[in-house]
Amino acid sequence: MNAEVHDCRDAFAAELLRLAEENPDIVAVCNDSVGSSKLGEFQKRWPERLVNIGIAEQNMVGVAAGLANGGKIPFVCAASCFLTGRALEQIKVDIAYSNANVKLCGMSSGMAYGELGPTHHSIEDFAWTRVIPNLTVAAPADRAETTQAVRWAAQYAGPVFLRLSRMGVPDILPPDQGFTPGQAVQLREGAAVTFIANGTLVCRALEAADILRREGLSCRVLNMSTVRPLDREAVEKAASETRGIVTCEEHSIYGGLGGAVAEVVATSRPCKMRIMGVPGRFAPTGSASWLLDYFGLSPAKIAAAGRGLVRSR
């Protein structure tokens, strides 16, 4: 794909500025991550509304819960690997179980940190967060959906985890698409197989569908940006109306979007499935895009999975 690509953190930061302008209760909380969360402009305009807690993620998430208790709407901005891995119990207890109105924004998720290695990869965060009750878990696919998801999160009274990347992605969704948790957006119609993807893998799933279309296989593509709540109905329809489901995510093949879809399929509408993601092992050294290809998450390999699934019937 030669389309121009965009870092969704820019859309995130721009929308947060607009929201902060509209609502003085919105504050940003970060862990020495002003730059990597693109909060520089926010800090310049509202230094008193940006809480840089330093390198202390457990405290950062607890502080956000306390700020929410005091009437603020905190957007916690931190690398997803540290936010979820280091502060998971705070996310469970202080945020979700306490129903704190906090927006957890996991930056540079998946393997976006590439060569920095598995310590900095966040390929477990869907699995860790989606089992926590009362937490909406979403991974927008492009800058338009990022903008809409941030705006939705600000007006929603409750805990949210937004999983963002730093890897450039092309524009996919119309800017006025809106964002409704638990509602998949169908990007292509087709009956051969259904690709269900989210985040950085949506554009790759679309390319895979294009490859198969050229071979005469028309495929359905669903953007499933929320893994919790999951659009069960869209999954059931895909299982009934197409010949199988291929899930695609920049996450472990265990416990993420593929797992969530498989739970619906196995308990409601059994169908053939392939789960495309990072296999259960630590990544070798390599750039983010190299790693995606290395783990078989290229459009060609995704298309091959779809083709194989059709032929297996």
Place this chain on the structure above:
Amino acid sequence: MPLANNRQKRLRGAAQIREIARRIRARDLEMICDAGTGHIGGDLSCTDILATLYFHVLRHTPEHPENPHRDRFVMSKGHCAGALYAVLAEAGFIDADELSTFMAPESRLNGHPGRMKTPGVETSTGPLGHGLPVAVGAAMAAKMENAAWRTFALLGDGELQEGSNWEAAMAAAHFNLDNLAVIVDRNGLQQGAPTETTNTLEPLADKWRAFGWETAETDGHDIDQMMGVFDGLPLKAGRPSCIIARTVKGCGVSFMQNKVEWHHKVPNRDERARAALELARAKIS
């Protein structure tokens, strides 16, 4: 806001608070024995602190627990939920009758406090080291608003082995949160052994001071003395306050006092009767 009107009802003399604390202990014993589970040692060590806070210090409106101007109280040692519920009932956040549902199926009174379950609970606690970060955030919110309400957090001493407390302690001083006070229930025992033979906390006040806090020490069962210390908050302008309350785990029941096994042991019928008798006659301080 009706906070001012509430002041008369709230403020009690030390003798009245002592009597309230005696009732809380007696009720807590019943709750734990009836439920067959609970943390009686720690409940009894923090009861006088809770009673002093709720009936002398905190500005709150139990009939309107979400009042944005209320003082916040965070019970970080969440396993002592029994004592907290008993004081919430005394203060009018919940009906006294409800205490008999402690830990029963579908009760609002869970074994550890849940914010969405019980009125007056500011944040869910249970895993240790969670309360202070949340209290720091609340105190920051008040500072951002220039609001007068204050934030208090009651921490167990053993819980100070959790690193998250020290992350929060560092931040509270950095952000000059003099609207925040921590009370450490320094009973010297944790679940399995004394704190000092498990993972040394002393010199504890020095640690807090090194983190930028102003500290005071008090007898955590002497209500007059605690009232005096609380009346002097903040201990120093521009700094968070840490009050180390020296307490006795199991305070009020002779055979439980300073006995590590009473962390969460449940009295048998004979022990219950003896404990009830002692608490009925109690004159703690």
